Amino acid sequence: MLIDRLRTMLALALVLLAFGARAEPVTLTDLTGRKVTLPAPARRIVLAQGRHLNALALLHPDPVSLVAGWGDDLKRDRATYDLYRRRFPAIERVPDLGSGAARTFSLEKAISLEPDLVVLSRFADGGGGAAQAGEVARRFEAIGVPVIVIDFFQAPLEETEASLRILGEAIGRPEAALAYNRFYREHLDRIAARLKAPGLARPRVFMHAHAGGPTCCYSPGRGVFDQFIRAAGGHNIGADILPGATGELSPEYVASAKPDIYVGTGGTYQIRSGGLVLGSGVSAEEARRSLAATLARLNLLAISSLPPERIHGMWQLFNDTPVHVVAVELLAKWLHPELFGDLDPAATLREINERFLSVPLEGTYWTSLGGTE
CATH class of the missing domain: 3.40.50.1980 (Nitrogenase molybdenum iron protein domain)
Known part of the structure; x- marks a missing residue:
């Protein structure tokens, strides 16, 4: 009798725990002004630019576990890739999708991975040309795959903090992005303050x-x-x-x-x-x-x-x-x-x-x- 009651209480606790842990939708705005709503924090991400794994590593204890597929550019820095491989051997099984450039990135293969989010850089979202801007994002969105654009390259001092905040929101770790951004801003502001010295x-x-x-x-x-x-x-x-x-x-x-x-x-x-x-x-x-x-x-x-x-x-x-x-x-x-x-x-x-x-x-x-x- 007591055992049955304990089992019932445990089952009820597990149900309540699952209900309480149910992820809430995430709504954010990316660098291009695109408003994106995810049903839950992203867990199967396609990185058009593999180097964005370095940004994920600032926010998540196992960034590789979030990556469903990626561009092959990080592998060209083999020594850094090996740092990740030694810590997270599963990186070897992440499918390559080609270069992060719009012309060589395999959208078909990316779609086949059933991602819950695609992360593009400004370059990957159209090859850097105004005529192509948004081309890749539109093709994913047409089939219902959410897309965000972040960037640490073209205008890093203007867009890094916003990009990291967007990425943190997308994976459900906004507090981690806030912590790094605070650290980042403090260090840059210290330099800027001293450079105001007259006649420098x-x-x-x-x-x-x-x-x-x-x-x-x-x-x-x-x-x-x-x-x-x-x-x-x-x-x-x-x-x-x-x-x-x-x-x-x-x-x-x-x-x-x-x-x-x-x-x-x-x-x-x-x-x-x-x-x-x-x-x-x-x-x-x-x-x-x-x-x-x-x-x-x-x-x-x-x-x-x-x-x-x-x-x-x-x-x-x-x-x-x-x-x-x-x-x-x-x-x-x-x-x-x-x-x-x-x-x-x-x-x-x-x-x-x-x-x-x-x-x-x-x-x-x-x-x-x-x-x-």
Whole structure:
């Protein structure tokens, strides 16, 4: 009799628990102004851009468990992919859907995965051209698949906080997004406040993207890294003549622009080409050695005349993750060492790893020829 009563009470408790845990609909507005309602927080997400897994990792203890399919771009950063694979082996079973670009992303395969949400970047939502904007989203919406657009690339300092908030709402973790956004804003505001000092000079920066590649010198125009340089109190020489987000500068132009500081970017994808190597799994010695070797091979007169403490390298893939706050801090410290002597980008990255990222970044993500970082 008592056992039967206990069983009845347990069954009732389980019913009440299930009812109480029933997810509520989620309504949000994405970067494009699209209003989206999900019947429940998303659990089968298609990421058109695989690198958005890095943003999910700031919000969820097992970001891979949320991904039903993805673009293949994160796999091109094999070292970072391996960080995820070691922590979450199930990542190996996530289906590839092609490139995140609209023309090469497989919508048919994505639809077959029965996602409850598709996450696009601005680039993936039409290839970056105004004529195609919204093309991919419209095709998913036509068959009833919810879509949101977020972006950490095209205008990172304007859209990162909103994008992370949108993503947090979509997966039912708005408090995690709020916590990171608060951390992010505090760090950027501290830099901005000090840069208000009257009469502050803006050093001229030559940012050499994919340093050591087949041609010289690929550089940001008014693109992502240009925003980082300006936020750190510098002037990007590429923005003076490049009409788009990126382009190529001639060695002659670089010399005539007389940069005060050199910042190359690179990653583990440059190991075979002999370029600047930075990122997951890279040692500090390997990073500094690759920076020195890259500059020696290029033999740029405008750079060889700079003192070692003005020659630096930075991880290229800071360009598409909310962790780019570390890149802004690095640039501020390099550009204005007298103003930001107490700034500690390494401590900032440690705090991000410990407080936020479910897959911590482990490796060397910047280096300096002068040996002070």
